[in-house]
Amino acid sequence: MTDKMMRVPSDGAKGFRDLRGPELELRSELTRKIMKTYAGYGFEALETPAVEPTEALGGFLPDTDRPNGGAFSFETDEADLTLRYDLTAPLARFVAGQRDDLTKPWRRSSAGPVWRNEKSSPGRYREFWQCDADLVGAPSIGADAEMIAMASEALKDASVGDFTIKLSNRKLLDGLLAGLGIQDEELQRNICRSIDKLDRLGVDGVADLLGAGRRDASGAFTAGLELTDTQIKSVVDFTTARDIDALASAVGSTELGADGLAQIDECLMLARAADAPVLLDPSIVRGLSYYSGTVFEIDLLGETFDESGAPRRIGSIGGGGRYDSLIRRFTGRDLPCVGFSIGVTRLAQALSLRGAETSGPQRPILICVLDVDGMARAQEMARELRAQGMPAQVWYGASRNIGRQMKYADKIEASLAVIEGARERDAGEVVIKYLDLGREISERAADREAWLSQEQQVTVNREDLGIEIDAFLAK
Template sequence: MSEGKIRRPRAETPKGFRDYFGAEVTERKAMLDAIAGVYHRYGFEALETSAVETVEALGKFLPDVDRPNEGVFAWQDEDEAWMALRYDLTAPLARVAAQYRNDLPSPYRRYAMGPVWRNEKPGPGRFRQFYQCDADTVGTGSVAADAEICAMLSDALETVGIPRGDYVVKVNNRKVLNGVMEVAGVLDPSDAARFEAERGIVLRAIDKIDRLGDAGVRALLGEGRKDESGDFTKGAGLSSEQAEVVMGFVSAKRDSGAATVARLRELVGASLLGAEGVNELETIAALLDAGGYGSDRIVLDPGVVRGLGYYTGPVFEAELTFEILDEKGRKRQFGSVAGGGRYDDLVKRFTGQAVPATGISIGVDRLLAALHAKGRVAADTTGPVVVTVMDRDRMADYMSMVADLRNAGIRAEVYLGNPKNFGNQLKYADKRHSPVAVIQGSDEAARGVVVLKDLILGAKIAENATLEEWKDRPAQVETPRGELVAALRKMLAQ
């Protein structure tokens, strides 16, 4: 670099991250507020935890074991302790439940919303920072808590604008899968560590059934699979007979919950753990049915396993069933927007004592994208009314106008750029999606009036829309300064 040449940083978002602007933030907040209302109605309390945890507290539960630091963003502090950004909102909850166990009610019911970070390979629609919205119950082993979480998730989806018929909450049980793996010979009840790596690969393979199909999952259960890019993923090394047992579990869903339960009982055979899991599923189905949550909303589905390694019992997933067009114009179902389950051993890591827990996590960005796809985003993203500046030396008058509007509850701002070019002020208002511009030059000031310019009408004209519905609506009106608020409210109401 030549002497005196300044090397400037590149103005770009880091790979795998993105920025959120006004309307996106407003829409997300409106959706989260609606979900929080459902959680609150169910008796759950809000909790905010630090974005940073110790690596030891977070634990190693992510499926991306081939990534640096096993999928987390971690660094060594000056006291040589390893710290990391949280990869979900559940691991921090386990730490909180252990740290404040003498102060919190038991069971402890909490919800949390915020960003999480995963050091995973980014791709289209796959980011390293994303929002989650969780609800968990800590301190009860009753599967009634699992049933309640599923019912609450169903209510939350309908509240934000996903109607019945456009989604399904799927329920399975890790104990059932473990029973099947015991039958398949990859789980030894007397030695939990044996076959641990193979079981992890089996879990991740089944979790990808929707994306990879039967053939892809079978390949991962066996020697491994090469993807379209040529990357090879090592398989679990199961024999064809062992793989057949696992695939039988994946395809065990039947037309009714009772029939599915009966098929699962056949598959788990003599496994006591598997039988326990089937009984829990049967109880959950009965409790949900009693609450009015039928198969049009919540179903038993053995294809749901969840990729995280800390689940110990029932697992859940919310799938949106309506079709959208992918980037190549092909029809496909929208897919999963939430997942969770029971994790009875997570708090035990801190206390040494069993503390049962269960919860759900909603993928906020995906759910918001789904609402956009269905045209059901309810947030008001209208920009502020813009008070233009015609005379630089009369700024106090314009500030007085904007104060009146704000005091009346109307979102408003004074144009604070260079007022020399009035056209630029209107361009600014358009860019802000402003509904109305307030104009007062020296002539209007002398007569004690202001002009209200309807920018929405102007936009309609600009896009050559039909003007039939607008023909009796003036593009701008003049009103006495003292009636500014009333006249503006009338224009906004139109």
């Protein structure tokens, strides 16, 4: 009796992706350009572990109906651990651990993956990359404005196209809620989380969440916050104000609201002076509850379509704000901080759908192998070309058939092929085949004879191989 092998499913975990090729190259290129801009402003790179003690991260995620509050947590013999869900909470833990050893203000930058146990959907993943920048120990609104200006400059340097930065201040909403007599902190956080869904659910959907509750298209019901009709109207009116006067009227006369109005007015002025495309939008509250002042979100403008041609909603590609009390959990005292994050995964996907191209690595040169004696010589040629900065790979397939090697060269989009058979080896020569020209000829049936008359390959002295290829690629 023969045991049957049980085959393990090859599907990945839901909400996670394998990445290769152009989109991975695009993410890497965006990360490099964004981090270069941060460095130009004097930000020091910091890397923190992917796993943090659960108690160090705290419960700040907006998806409270998900397991572990929207995070991936697990137990070990030593401690409860959680995959980091952003790069800010680990920063707070790091800064608290340094005590007074950091010279403040301290400028920190970071790039890497984060994980969120959220409902996955097209374009929304449970693992994604961020590029963060934070100014620690800087209470000035000028610092807030510079962070907005730097975010704008980073995206311009990365050539992402048009975008807008929507700006608000959490003190405005806090002042409004205080005026409405809403003092419970958990209720305040849930109101922020409801407003944060305005883009996705619209005004009516948010009003339902603030009131009796909302039933979605699938029939699933989300319990509401049971605010009064007057309170719901005040919150909704606040989210639609688009100038300082209308905002002042919506916020009312609380001291906290007045402070928020003064701060957002100054921040708008300084950010616009730096040519950042910023506009006032009080509906921006940021779902994470640790924000305490300035908050902003970055939206990519223009339409994006998926592979089938259907419109794809991208939403925010980044955002941030001021969080002066986050470190209090570790030290017992506040420390003024402001920072932001650019969602590189979401940005790369949007640009990829729009047909963005990367400078990427050079296309490879294939060194063909026609017989056993040619292997060592092919490897030697590849080493020479790589030493000159050219990407070269040797054919290691089982077949020595040149036709099969040319088919492989087409599949990897090689720019050139180098061929050395016994005759070329005896003569001290090699053949360089111009593969791009051959592809162009095959696509031009109308004037095929004219194109066929062009030289598709050249025979050169073996010692001149690098010189000839370098001259060809320089054209």
